[in-house]
Amino acid sequence: MPGIKAKVPSAFKKHRPDHPHKPIPIMRLVEIAHQEASKHLKPGDFAIDATVGNGADTSFLAEKVGATGRVYGFDIQSIAIDITTFALKTRKLLKQVTFFQESHAHMLDRIPQAEHGQIHAILFNLGYLPHGDKSIITRKDSTLVALGQSLTLLAPGGVISVLAYRGHEGGEDESDAVLAWTRSLDPDRYSISIHEGELPQRKGPVLTLIRSIS
Ligand code: SAM
Secondary structure, three states: OOOEEEOOOHHHHHOOOOOOOOOEOHHHHHHHHHHHHHHHOOOOOEEEEOOOOOOHHHHHHHHHHOOOOEEEEEOOOHHHHHHHHHHHHHOOOHHHEEEEOOOHHHHHHHOOHHHOOOEEEEEEEOOEOOOOOOOOEOOHHHHHHHHHHHHHHEEEEEEEEEEEOOOOOOHHHHHHHHHHHHHOOOOOOEEEEEEEEOOOOOOOOEEEEEEEOO
């Protein structure tokens, strides 16, 4: 099994980039993220898609929480919200989704106070919109702000999933910053697992799962 489940900081010793394990294709990393989120979500729950993009993650979350739940979706690009609105409408999943066309760095202000500490899954899929403008990317500083806010929003026993890409400019730096941030978390409160994607020389994607220990 390429992903190793462990508490920080020992997890990081085991997940050095030169660690000789078999890398995982990107789509498999998305599947792993969804499988993990599925374990934490049931109908009626709250979830956040921190980077809506083409809507695959939003649709997945909307299906899981059902018509009685709610998904909050953030993206700075109107095109991402438009594409995803269309996809959700087609699948009759739009009713349970609320969009914010703004940075996920504002999620704490946007999510109703009564739901703070009640969000069971928060997904980040970083980088740029596939088939979109590759100059519009997530940035290390706002990503770290949003991750910090996610801890306040997360329900006991919930999960934060971060899929980071290292192939574009700034991506490796952002990915390293995410890993450093997870290293700073209290290992008695959060368990971390890291799954490295394929591509040589550290340029592949990395999936980090942060589970709150209830
Ligand atoms: N989750 C998406 C899916 O299932 O198709 C893929 C997301 S895509 C890799 C990354 C998205 O992050 C882009 O649509 C981009 O516009 C968005 N983005 C960039 N900076 C952002 C920010 N500060 N807050 C929210 N979204 C941002």
